[in-house]
Amino acid sequence: MSVATEKETAAATSAESALSVRNLWKIFGPRADRIIGTPDAQLSRAELKAKTGCVAGVKDVSFEVAPGEVFVVMGLSGSGKSTLVRCLTRLIEPTAGSVLIDGIDVTTASDAQLRDLRRNRVSMVFQHFGLLPHRQVIDNIAYGLEIRGMKKKERRAKAEEVVSLVGLDGFSHSYPDQLSGGMQQRVGLARALAGDPSILLFDEPFSALDPLIRRDMQNEVIRLHRDLRKTMVFITHDLQEALKLGDRILIMRDGEIVQIGRPDEVVGAPVDDYVRDFVSEVPRSxxxxxxxxxxxxxxxxxxxxxxxxxxxxxxxxxxxxxxxxxxxxxxxxxxxxxxxxxxxxxxxxxxxxxxxx
Amino acid sequence: MSATLTPPAAAPPTPDQPGRDGPGRSIASIPRWAWALGVVVLWVGIWALTKGTDTLALAGREHTDVQTSLGRFRDDVLAGRADNPVIQLTYDLGAWFTSVVDWLQRMLSVPDFPRPVPQVGWLGVTAVATWVGLAVAGWRIAVLVAASFVSFGVFGYWSEAIDLLIVTFVAVGVSVLIGMPLAVLVGTGNRAVNAVTNTVLDIFQTMPTFVYLLPIVLFFGIGAAGAVVCTLVYALPPIIRIAGHGIRNVSTTTIEATDSAGQTWWQRLTKVQLPMARKTIVVGLNQTIMAALSMATIASYVDGPGLGQPVLDALVKNDVGGAFVPGALIVVMAVMLDRSTTAASEYSEMAARGGLDLRLRRIVLAAAAVPVLVALHLSRTYPWAAELDDPGWTPKVADAVDGFFEWFTDTFRDATQAFKDLVSAVLLNPLQSLLSESPWWLAGGAILALAFVVGGLRAVAPTVVCLGGLLYFGLWHDAMVTLNMTLVGTVLVMLLAVVLGVAMARSRAVDVVLRPTLDAGQTIPPFVYLIPVLALFGPTRFTAIVAGVVYAAPVAIKLVADGVRAVSPSTIEAGRSTGSTRWQEIVKVQLPMARASLVLAANQGLLYVLAMAVIGGLVGAGALGYDVVLGFARSEEWGKGAAAGISIVLLGIMVDRIARAAAHRSGAPAAR
Amino acid sequence: MRHISWRATGLTSVAASATLLLAACGGGTIDDETKANESKAGGAGECGEINMAVNPWVGYEASAYVVGRVASEQLGCKVNYKNLKEDVSWQGFGTGEVDVVIEDWGHPDLEKKFFAEEGDGSAMDAGPNGNVGIIGWYVPPWLAEEHPDILEHENLNKYAEQFATSESGGKGQFLGADPSYVQFDEAIISNLGLDFKVVFSGSEAATITAFQQAEKNKEFLIGYFYEPQWLFAEVPLEKVALPPYEDGCQDDPAKVACDYPETDLKKIVSTSWEEEGGSGVDLVKGFTWTNDDQNQVAKYISEDGMKPEDAADKWIADNQDKVDAWLE
The missing domain is CATH 3.10.580.10 (CBS-domain)
Known part of the structure; x- marks a missing residue:
């Protein structure tokens, strides 16, 4: 467990950021866009809901992620973390604010630009895997390549490389429902890696797994990060996981940022009682x-x-x-x-x- | 209807809480049933004073202005048909359908002059069909297909059966062509799109065929064209509804995951949504085929080719046995198509997953192709292979069936008549008197109040619209009589459904025995059993109810059985561990937990009973069903018939929406 | 599973080879018959095609197939039989889908739409077919025998109670007919002061079943019925006497208090088909026969279970003299 020492502390500045999020808002509900900029936007979630019927998922969030960094977003369920990560590639359309990936403004991208971005630069791993049950493992992994229009032979060869990278040797021709949860998530991981993206997004990828398998998978991610040095944004509700993986951690609550900092900063200098309470059980050593x-x-x-x-x-x-x-x-x-x-x-x-x- | 596929998960029994938007809001302590009782008591009270006034009864051949103008509209279209561009277009389309069907008939079922026989004879068609069964669904289905085709031949209805298959497949083909894009629209569209399509499909499914049969003939022509189009109208809703449902229910995570890979809309549809919804789509296709088959007899009224013709022919002669054989062959065909499509879907999945030795399969199919080609050649060359000699079984079977029914009616007629009189006296007549003898404003108000009590605010708007529609189309009194029969029919259906459904769920043996019977009840044309039922009960409202129950009970029974079976075993175990008796287990655990299924079964049962209202018109039940039959039989009454058809639709939609609102309030998943 | 498929395939092959051998020894082939048909088709005559509507009752079927079989067997016409309800048949005249309706019971509304005087002129009257339709009130034979006075309408009220059913609300039940027919029963009942209520059977099948059961179980039943009808061969219903029909007594539907008139049944044909002419047209125009003739063929079909073609052929063979008269 020597990871922590190898971590690079990223002094992220916007110019060289892999990902830059500025004043991002997501409000669910009718005519949500009219709320931003009014005093209503400052209301708490419950008050806003009572007054307008809208729910603020993400409130005025800004952060930068440096190339090669593992950036963890942590919060309890309902804190808006999953909404936030979906806003990054507009799986959920943000209400306001901007997202820049490799300098490209995602929020204003056309459909074609957005597709190009999703195909080539950003991949995502999901909590419930989201595999295609009617396809073999190899074709699930190759899916991203397929929709780019790559020929079958070529994409299968490429997918086969990734298969061994994530430890799925021998399972290429199985179907997802023949695999355990952990193995399925390896497929999800492989699918995300197959397109050789520069950024990987993880949405609570290991929450549905048994503790032992979860630990294996976390180590797998650490290994992959060491080998591939991809930028990663990792969503979790598990503080241990956040501390173990993250170069920096963003703690969210009710859609807002509570604290951003290195693991030791979060544990050593919690900004408020909420975070303090959160980290109180962490083995500080x-x-x-x-x-x-x-x-x-x-x-x-x-x-x-x-x-x-x-x-x-x-x-x-x-x-x-x-x-x-x-x-x-x-x-x-x-x-x-x-x-x-x-x-x-x-x-x-x-x-x-x-x-x- | 999707109702038959996915039983709702058993819902935990929730206490009867008055909903937020119901009348219980202010006086929360009064339960819902008490409110309903109050409404009924008040209704009976006012009814006693106002009985017989303002009932809006319309005598046999009288019309309202609305009905007259409906009829005139039809007349105008008819008069202008020679230079109406729409009719020219539809007529061309109809001619195209006719030529396709005609070509297929000459290939497979009728002599292709100057040949004395079709291009491909009996042996060839059977061999090819069997081979296709082997190729797409394995040897069991091949045996089933072969046996079915042989039965068409040996019972002497070869060409009628093949005609029916042709019409069914042409109609199903077009249904898929039209239905799949619409299913995609339903599956991917927003709520507004869904609400609109749902209502349109409801109209399609509840509108009695007799109402649109004549207009369809007017637009598309007599014979195969009219048959294909009216079959199409009836067969289209299941595929749209069920396939749309399947597409909409594809796992959102998977959609998101693949979206995040940057797929286009088209890639998402073809690579993710359609493949993942495949099983449901096959179920939809299956239901579409069944619906198409069940239209067969009705299409025969406009010279649609197929097994419906001999059934109607026999009906004209009151020949029960004569109708039985072709009717039973329709059931055979339905079972064959049902099992084949289901098996083909499973088989292709198995093949895709490497569960079959593909090389061996290819060799088997190639080897089997040799005798098929031989059979094809023989059936084109020798008369004995082209036409099967009728071994004369049909009259024997018909006689046996006749004998059985005669014995049956003679033996049980007294009992059935007594039962009919009892139900009429204690249930049918009092309720009818209340519904149809009340002034319209009283019955309407009471229905609205009851809708509000059981369904809350959500049920009010559709009820008002539908009641208003009933008033507008001028058949209020008849509508109330039909509503009464439908309600009584539904009560009987639910009695059967609960008793047999629980029995099926608790015993595999009962299930195995009952299921094929239920399949037969659903697919056998009502014309086949109408005469025995008439003999047992006479031309009465009760006969109509029995026909409705035969048709509706299978669906309701299956739904209840599936619902009861879905009750979690651990809950039952928990109940048993407290020492409950079998009766307590059924009444206190299984039925309450299957409540959602019971609600759905009642809703579907009611719609199915209503769908048979027209058949009721043919057996002395009067009311809306008779009006529709009258409109179909006499040109000057078409307007009234159409108004009656629309009224049936309005009744169906009203009851369905109230039931859905009630289900929504009590937390059970909404029907469909 | 695979093994069984193999075996099945093997068996089929053996069976097929065997049949092939048998076939080689068999008699004539389809090709021979085709050639025979082709040469026969050469001398088919000028009759052409007849699209014959077949309305759904047995008497009609009898007439349609007798005319049809004469046309196809003796004149070489190609006859297409189309099973259709009356309304649909009339719609088909204008589109060429229907040429002949051989038995029409009177459809003033359709005549207005399709005859030349008021409508589009696609259909025309081709004269009476010789059958006479008798409509009226009938009771099962046992009832007429046991209570002969029931055949007079004046005595009906005496028995009203016994005619009551679950449907008639305490009054006597009068079984109304298939909606295809013109009916004034409600008016007749009220104008004659009868304590009866009309319950519509809704279909011919329902009416017939009701009469059959009433006769068999000795039950009271009175209803609307008509001759010629095959049921009379099995259950000879007795007609109840109503005040006799006089011209004009049915002009005002609300005031009808008399019996139905006898109806001369007629033939309706497509105008354009008639204009083309030919032996088929002449046959249809010349066709006429009696109620007994029709009942005979109807009996072959409904009682003896013969196919309509066979029933027609049998009658034609026995009555070629009558057929010849139509062809003159």
Missing amino acids: HVLTLKWVMREPRPDDSMDGPVMSCDTIVRQAAKAALASEHPVRVVEGDRVIGIVDDDAILRVVVAEEEAHQ
Whole structure:
């Protein structure tokens, strides 16, 4: 589980973003477009529903995703996260705002442009797989290629490559209903990968799976990301999953952004009680980096302890830190920016043990 | 109708809560049935005082202005037919249908002069049909097809049976050509499109054939053309409704998933929606074929070729046995087509999934093609292979059937007459007196109030429109009499449906025995059993009700059986674990949980009984059915007949919408 | 499953080969007959085609097939029989789909639409066919025998109670007819002061069944019926005497209080077909026979279960002299 350390922190700026979302709104209901810009738009969901009969699915959401980043959108059911991801490729038509993918404005794209975008740049994986029951696995995977007009031989060959990539060897000619849920989602994954898109969207892809299979699939995604370095937007209601996969996490509630940040930021510095409550059960040692537990270096600190990067996760640092007689020196680049002693580590780890008992 | 396919999931029993929009809103403590009872009591009270006034009864040959103008409209079209461009067009179309049917007939069923026999004779047609059965659905179906075709031949109705097949297939072919695009529209369209098509299809299905038979002949011509078109009108709704339903119910996730891959509208339709709805579409096709077959006898009134002709011929002579054999062959054909289409669908799925050894299958088919070609050649060369010698079984069967029915009527007539008198005295007459002897404003108001009580606000608008329509077309009194018979018929249907449906659901043996009987009840032309029923009950309203029950009960029984069977086994287990008796299990668990199916069965049963109103007109039931028959029989009464047909449609739509509103309120899935 | 298909195929092949062998030994072929037909067709004569409407009652069928068989067997016409209701038949005159209606019971409304005087002129009267239609009130024979006085309308009220059924609301039931017929029964009943209610049977089949059952079970029944009709061979119904018909007594439908007139049944033909002329037209125009003649053929069909063609052929063979008279 060395992923966290390998994560790149993305300093996303709009110019080089793979995906850029600005002031995105989705309001369901009659004449929803007239609400935006009026004071009504500021009402809470319940008030808006009572007053206009409309439901705000996504409220004024903006964020940027850097190329190669894994961006997780997290929230409870009804928080608007699935609506948000569907707005990105206009599976649901947004009410206002803009979405740019690789610099192309999705919201104003023509039907043909939109189709081109869906065919070549963005693919999506769905919670309930959405496979075609009347087609074999191989033809499900090749579906995206087929509708681009690729010849049968060529697309099957290409799909066959992806089959082994996602571990479906030997199942090419099965039908979806002959596969387990986990295997079906591998097909969904393969289908999304077959078109070689630059962005992958995941809509709660593993929620319907058993816990063990879910863990396998998460690792599969981590592996694929390491190998293929695709930009990913990942929707989940499972905080563990979010923390495990995400370079950055967007927490949504009632259609609005509550917090965006790296996993350790979300756990270490929740912006409000809602997030705090959310992350309270998280094993902090698994998420927090040394940065969050270190103290200012003092002149009397021993300089013999091990040196660790400030991004090292506490749990991984624990063994080395506790084994050493001297406190750990935390560095950022070449500069020592803090000190972590045994007490600091134990505070995080032991507090957790207690919480879990 | 889709009703026969998908039983609604068993709904948990919900207590009778007054709906938000119902009358219970303000006085929530009074249950719905009490409101209904109140309305009825009030109705009876006012009826006692006003009985017999303003009933709007119209004597036998009187017309209202609206009816007269309907008739005049028909006359004008008829008078102007020589230079009416629409009629020229439809006539050309009709001529085209005729030539297609005629060509097929000369190929397969009638002598192609100067040949003394058709181009392909009996042996050849049977061999080819069997081979097709083998190719599309496997050897079991091949045996069934062969046996069916042989039975057409040996009972001496070869050419009539093949004619019926030809007309059915031409009509079904056109139905599919017209129906599938419309099904796609229904399946992909919005709610407004659906509401409009649903209403139009309701009209198509409830409008009595006799009403549009004459106009169709006027526009398309006599014989095969008229037969094909009126079959088409009747056979079109199932495929549109059921296939549309299938397309609409394709998993939204899959649509979304494939949309997200950037497919076009056309790719979505052809690669996702149609293939995924295939099973349902086949069911729709199946129902369309069944509907087409059941039109066969009626189309014979305009010289439509087929097995309906001998059935009607026998009816003219009151020859029960003579009608039985061709009627039974229609059932044989229906069963053959039903099982073949279903099996073909499963077989092709199995083949696609590699469940069959394709190479072996090809070899088998090629080998089987050799004797088929031989048979084809023989049937073109030798008279014995072209025409089957009639072994003379038909008269023997007919005599046996006659003998049986004579024995049956002689033995049971007293009992049946007594039963008829009882039902008439305790149910039919009092209710009829209340409905049809009330002033129109009272009956109308009471119906509206009851609609509101059971269906809430949602039921009010359609009820007002339909009642208004009944008033406008001027057959209010007859409509009330017909409504009465329909209601009593539905009560009997539901009694049968609950008893037999539960029995079928609980015992496989009962199911196995009953199902083919029900299939026969649905497909055998009513003309076949009309005379025995007449002999048992006389020309009365009750005879009409019996005909309606024979036709409607199979659907209702199947729906109830499927609904009861769908009750979750764990619920039944839970009931058993508390020590409930079998009776308690049925009454307290199975029936309440199958409530949605019961509601649907009652709704469909009622519409089916209503659909037989015209047959009722032929057996002494009077009212709207008689008006339609009268309009069909006498040219100057057509306007009245058309008004009666429209009134039947209005009754059907009214009752259906009230039932749907009631189902909607109680949380059961709406019918259809 | 596959094994069975194989075996089945094998069996079929063997059977087919066997039949092939048998066939080789068999007699004439279809080709021979075709050639024979072709040469016969050469001398078919100038009759051409007759589209014969066949209205749905046995008496009509008898007339239609007798004329049809004479036309096809003796004049070489091609006769197409079309099973149609009356209204539809009349509609077909204008389109060439129907040429002949051989027995018409009087349709003033249709005449208005299709005869030349007021309508489009597509149809014309081709004269009486010799049959006389008798319409009236009938009772089953047992009733006439047991209560002879019932055959006088004055005595009907005496029995009204016994005629009551579940449909007649306490009054005596009068069984009205198939709607195809002109009926004044409601008016007659009220104008003669009879305590009866008309219940419409709705179809000929229903009326016939009712009379058959009434005779068999000795039940009271009175209703509208007519001759010639094949039922009389099986159940000779007795006619109830109403005040006799006089000219004009049925002019005002509401005031009718007399019996139905006897109707001379007539032939209606397509105008354009008649204008073309030919032996077929002459045959139809010349055709005339008696009620007994028709009843004879109707009996062959309904009682003896013969096919209409065979019944007609049998009568023609027995009555060639009458046929010759039509052909003159």
